[in-house]
Amino acid sequence: MRGSSIMAEGEESVELKFRVYDGTDIAHHTYASSTTVATLKERLVAEWPHDKTHIPKSVNDVKLIYAGRVLENNKTLAESRIPFGDLPGGVITMHVVVQPPLARKKTDKNQDEKPKQNLCSCTIL
Template sequence: MGANEVAVRFRHTCGVDSGPYPFPLAASISSLKEKLLAEWPAEGPLAGERPASVAEIKLICSGKFLENNVVLGSLKHVLGEPGSDVVVTMHVVLRPPLPAKAPAAPKAKEPESKSCCCIS
């Protein structure tokens, strides 16, 4: 492993691991997701869970969801020293994209009651 690389293992919710794969410290989380999707197994327990796109993949590291624009080099507190034999495990969660919200229909006004009341 080079001085500017880190090994990342992906652990799926079913307990199956993918990797470890070497990534440069300049790699973004988005590029990790692309690699994970490209290397998704065609057989085994994960074959039926293959996401349609990287938008469905969420990565968790140290209990936090990682945003697509984050680069590995900014996670030094998790990765340890570059070039060491440490393998970082990231958890993989699949979430289908949220459906686009339809504009809310205007609420129909309830008819106002026109009754009177006398209190004595």
């Protein structure tokens, strides 16, 4: 994580692991509360197993989900309301979704290209 795993004295930390689409957990480490979501994504892209079907090429291809919320790149773990301190079980699992920008653009474009279908059918008796 290029030096970001070094924590300032007294800074809170949390143990995280990241679950990918097939149920595999990756990048299991302890992270400081000041670690940004973008830094987590950089680590995930660097450590991504190459035997997976979907491989992110950049941090923009990765979405991190915790407690039903997509985490924002510019926020720290503390700002993202990740619990710190003693946790039951000790490890927080975040879900990772890989969605390349190209796939999103194609999906949006396909939505625009489809003609609007009139699904309403009225009969006058």
